[in-house]
Amino acid sequence: MKILRPPALGASARIHVVATSGPVPRDRVEAGLARLRTLLPGTYTFAPNLWERDGFLAGDDASRLRALQDALADPSIDAILCARGGYGATRILPTLDPKRLRAAPKLLLGFSDFSAVLAWALERAGVASVHGPVVAQLATLHDDDADHLIALLRGEDPPAIAAEEGAVLRGGRVAGRLVAANLEVLRALVGTAAFPSLDGAILALEETSERPYRIDRALTQLLTSGSLRGVRGVAVGQLTACEEPADGNPDAPSAHAVFLERLGALGVPVVTGFPFGHHPQRNLALPVGALAELVADDGALYFLEPAAAARGPN
Numbered sequence: 001m002k003i004l005r006p007p008a009l010g011a012s013a014r015i016h017v018v019a020t021s022g023p024v025p026r027d028r029v030e031a032g033l034a035r036l037r038t039l040l041p042g043t044y045t046f047a048p049n050l051w052e053r054d055g056f057l058a059g060d061d062a063s064r065l066r067a068l069q070d071a072l073a074d075p076s077i078d079a080i081l082c083a084r085g086g087y088g089a090t091r092i093l094p095t096l097d098p099k100r101l102r103a104a105p106k107l108l109l110g111f112s113d114f115s116a117v118l119a120w121a122l123e124r125a126g127v128a129s130v131h132g133p134v135v136a137q138l139a140t141l142h143d144d145d146a147d148h149l150i151a152l153l154r155g156e157d158p159p160a161i162a163a164e165e166g167a168v169l170r171g172g173r174v175a176g177r178l179v180a181a182n183l184e185v186l187r188a189l190v191g192t193a194a195f196p197s198l199d200g201a202i203l204a205l206e207e208t209s210e211r212p213y214r215i216d217r218a219l220t221q222l223l224t225s226g227s228l229r230g231v232r233g234v235a236v237g238q239l240t241a242c243e244e245p246a247d248g249n250p251d252a253p254s255a256h257a258v259f260l261e262r263l264g265a266l267g268v269p270v271v272t273g274f275p276f277g278h279h280p281q282r283n284l285a286l287p288v289g290a291l292a293e294l295v296a297d298d299g300a301l302y303f304l305e306p307a308a309a310a311r312g313p314n
Contacts, residue, residue, distance in 0.1 A: 001126035003289045004102065004105045005128045009042070010078075012042060014043045015042050015043065015044050015079045015081060016047070016079070017050065017080075017135055018047040018050075018083065019059070019067070020064055020082060021082075021085055021088040021089050022056055022058060024051060024058055028084075029050075032137065032139045035146075039146060045077070049063040049064055050083060056088070057086075057091075058083075061088075069097065072097075073101075079106055080109070081134075083135045089185075090113075090192075093117070093120050098125035101125040107308055109132055111182065111276075111283070115180065115181040115182045115185050115186070116188070119189055119195065122179065123193070123195065128289030128308075129288045130152055130285050131288050132283060132284075132285030132286065133285070137283060142282055148285055149284075152285050153308065154308075155306050155308040157305075160302040162298075162301075166256070166272030166274075167272050169269070169272075170264075171297040173294070173295050173297075174268065174293070175232070175291065176292070177290065178201070178204060178288060178303070180276075180286045183207040184218055190227050198229070198230055198231050201231055204235045204236075204237060204274070205235075205236055205259075206278065208238075208241055208242065209241045209242065209278075211245070212253055216258045233270065233296065234263055234270045235274050235301050237275070238279050239256060240278040240279055271294065287307030291303075
């Protein structure tokens, strides 16, 4: 399937905010929206379930599904932004209609649990997207990361990003389509129609609040299921709050060490320490579905095409 790049956002874009997963923290989202409106002027609309609460979900499955499905099908919407992560997106993926998004391609932005929707959009609809900050993260995001995000949404050529700390496991230079996801969310998609094809891809992974043994379990499932077959390289982002607790196993390896040990079995370039993920101030946006190049010896990830296609005046 040919990958469609949605139109870039113009000066009068219609931007729609959705809640596909956990209940939305009003204070953080309103603060994020206040900043976003200054960075990205346009018309903002909101999913009807945005402030709903149903246990650990932002409304029941039917309301979250209907809100997302309607937004995907609406040709007047230019971008769909996720309010927050949490859990719940995988519950509604099986009944989403990919033909609606492919018929009216639009930019999707989010990460964490919303990375399931990005994977679905790429695999089922063949539409590129942006793995980047949710609205609740925007108020505290570093200025450089915010500027980087807006440039991607505007269709500008994104600059390379560099690993700020970490390690290189197997050097080399590899290119392929970029697929980015939260590790645990990607693991949860194994065996489903939404699991993205990784053959020939560069995979970007991040994680939060998972102990090292759980990271090992997730990576092991991806490896032993054959889901990572054909991956050309891996860029590892932030492993936020993934330390072993003080009362845990004193002999447990670090989350970082687990990634290096498990991914070594792939025999491909792996670089850790990229600044994307759950850190409240740092989360560089990534163009999912776009061609990218991982230069492991330099600890750098280059983007060979923008996330969005150029468009005329909006």
